[in-house]
Amino acid sequence: MKTMLGYEEALKRVIEHCRPVGVETIELGAASGRVVAEPIIARTQQPPFDGSAMDGYAVIASEVKPGTALKLIGASQAGAGFDGQVISGTCVRIFTGAPLPKGADAVIMQEVTKAKGEMITFETEARLNQNVRPAGQDFANGEQLLASGTRLSPAALALIAAGNVPEISVYKQPTIGILATGDELVAPGQELKSGQIVASNGFALGALFAPYASEVIDLGAASDNETNLHAAMKAAIDGPSNIIISTGGASVGDHDLVLPGLKSLGLDVDFWKIAIRPGKPVIFATYEQKLWFALPGNPVSAYVVAISIVLPAIRAILGYKDPRGPIMRLPLATALPANGARRHFMRCSIETENEQTMARPIMQTDSSHLSSLAAANGLLVIKENTEEIKAGTIMPVIPLP
Numbered sequence: 001m002k003t004m005l006g007y008e009e010a011l012k013r014v015i016e017h018c019r020p021v022g023v024e025t026i027e028l029g030a031a032s033g034r035v036v037a038e039p040i041i042a043r044t045q046q047p048p049f050d051g052s053a054m055d056g057y058a059v060i061a062s063e064v065k066p067g068t069a070l071k072l073i074g075a076s077q078a079g080a081g082f083d084g085q086v087i088s089g090t091c092v093r094i095f096t097g098a099p100l101p102k103g104a105d106a107v108i109m110q111e112v113t114k115a116k117g118e119m120i121t122f123e124t125e126a127r128l129n130q131n132v133r134p135a136g137q138d139f140a141n142g143e144q145l146l147a148s149g150t151r152l153s154p155a156a157l158a159l160i161a162a163g164n165v166p167e168i169s170v171y172k173q174p175t176i177g178i179l180a181t182g183d184e185l186v187a188p189g190q191e192l193k194s195g196q197i198v199a200s201n202g203f204a205l206g207a208l209f210a211p212y213a214s215e216v217i218d219l220g221a222a223s224d225n226e227t228n229l230h231a232a233m234k235a236a237i238d239g240p241s242n243i244i245i246s247t248g249g250a251s252v253g254d255h256d257l258v259l260p261g262l263k264s265l266g267l268d269v270d271f272w273k274i275a276i277r278p279g280k281p282v283i284f285a286t287y288e289q290k291l292w293f294a295l296p297g298n299p300v301s302a303y304v305v306a307i308s309i310v311l312p313a314i315r316a317i318l319g320y321k322d323p324r325g326p327i328m329r330l331p332l333a334t335a336l337p338a339n340g341a342r343r344h345f346m347r348c349s350i351e352t353e354n355e356q357t358m359a360r361p362i363m364q365t366d367s368s369h370l371s372s373l374a375a376a377n378g379l380l381v382i383k384e385n386t387e388e389i390k391a392g393t394i395m396p397v398i399p400l401p
Contacts, residue, residue: 004273004280006384007308007343013270014309015323017286018316021242022172028160031152033211034170035319040146042163045136050100052076053131057113057120058092058104064126069119076101091120100132107131139163149321171319176209177241178202179219179232181248181258182297200370201247201295201302208306208401209245212314217241224249226257233261237287242317244290245310248297250281258294259283267292275342275384278367279305298367304345307379307398328378328397333360336389339382347376348397359397376400 005013023037052058059070075093076082082092086103094100094107106126114121139145145163146156152170160168178201185199186192199221206216217239222232229249236244249258250272262269267285274282278301283294293310295302315323330350347362359380364372381396382389389395 004275005271006275010271010274010282010284011309011312011324014284014291014313015316017270017291018313018323019289020171020317020319021174021289023169024172025167025169027167028157028165031160031168031170032154032157034152034173036146036148036150036152036168037171037319038148038169039144040160040163040165040168042139042141042143042145042165044164045141046138046162047133047135049135051133051135052094052096052098052100052107053133054107054109055095056107056109056131057122058082058086058094058101059106059108059122059126060086060088060104061106061126061128061130063088064106064108064122064124066123066125067121069121072115072118072120074101105129105132149319151320171317173212173214174242174314174317175215175217175240176213176243176245176314177217177219177236177239178205178209179236179244179246180221181224181229181232181246182221183224185221185248200299201297204299204303205245205247205306208303208311209314212311212318219244224257226261229257230261230264233258234265237265237267237290237292242290243310243314244292245306246292246294247302248295250283250294250296256281262292262294274305274309276304276308277342277344278365279308279345280342282309284309296367299370300347300373301367303373304379307400308345326399327381328359328399329394330357330359330397331392332380332389332395333358333391335391336361336380336382338388339384339386341384343384344380344382345398346380346382347372348378348380349376350378350397350399359395 070091073090074082076098077095078097081099082101086092086101092101108126112123145159180199184196186196188198210216219236222229249256262285267287269285272283273280281296282305285292295305312323349360351360362372362376377400379398
């Protein structure tokens with residue numbers, strides 16, 4: 001186990017341990033945000049029939065020239081088509097989405113017509129298939145609509161529904177447990193005694209992971225006592241959580257007992273410490289199919305590691321095509337000083353002014369400074385050993401939830 005891994009190597013090793021926890025079939029209405037486990041195949045064509053793209057008149061295209069008058073013989077509307085047939089010298093009133101009547105091969109928009117009684121006069125000529133949506137134009141029956149690994153957006157749900165598919169197979173979401181450690185922690189609302197602080201990490205991490213988890217379990221807070229901590233860690237590893245996140249106790253102090261605790265419980269410790277800032281003291285360990293991430297106790301460090309390491313792992317377990325998640329490339333609003341040997345995930349504000357979106361660095365770098373984290377909506381990714389970066393330079397930015 002190296003003293004300190006580079007970020008890319010650490011993430012690679014984490015992803016290599018990530019496996020789906022299973023597949024389940026769910027109703028389409030409950031599938032928003034889930035990840036497709038098996039290709040989704042259309043059970044109908046879309047549109048199911050030749051239909052009108054606008055309100056107007058269904059005609060035989062070859063008959064319509066400027067000044068042509070045709071007899072109106074009926075109407076076709078969505079859900080109630082015209083049962084007859086358009087023959088020479090006739091037309092049918094038609095509405096957007098309605099089936100094209102038999103015999104018709106074009107639709108003329110109503111704005112270029114004049115109605116007088118049963119006669120409709122056209123001010124323009126018609127083209128074959130004008131304003132007609134042909135059957136199967138969007139997709140054919142049996143066509144693949146979505147590949148496995150696709151995260152289901154609202155538009156994707158509409159596509160699946162249009163394909164007449166009521167249920168789909170998705171990857172199961174993991175159960176995630178969050179364990180705080182530290183004698184100094186108290187719950188919000190309590191009176192603080194000397195040396196105590198309010199526990200805040202669980203609220204941020206729980207909210208961050210909730211959209212990806214079947215359940216986020218609060219495993220409580222364990223004191224910096226070897227016996228108490230060991231019992232809490234054993235209960236966590238024996239519990240239902242597929243992923244366990246602990247905060248605090250991962251550094252090198254006399255009360256940082258998580259690393260020896262993991263080893264004593266038989267977990268395989270893959271690495272300890274990553275060359276990033278904030279968030280260097282990170283432990284990644286595995287036990288059978290369970291993953292354990294021991295994050296720093298400082299809240300900014302914990303959140304940065306959760307965004308840059310833990311979320312990609314969760315996405316990999318969920319079957320995402322790209323577990324890293326979205327990356328923006330934006331110009332810097334102000335210059336940045338040179339960076340050292342650790343990759344810097346720097347708080348920033350993504351701002352749009354005069355139709356130009358840019359990333360404005362937040363220069364506060366204290367790893368416990370929560371107000372600057374709350375003000376940030378992105379993390380600038382500054383690679384290792386870079387020189388001073390000029391304003392306007394295009395930089396990678398991780399958008400924050």
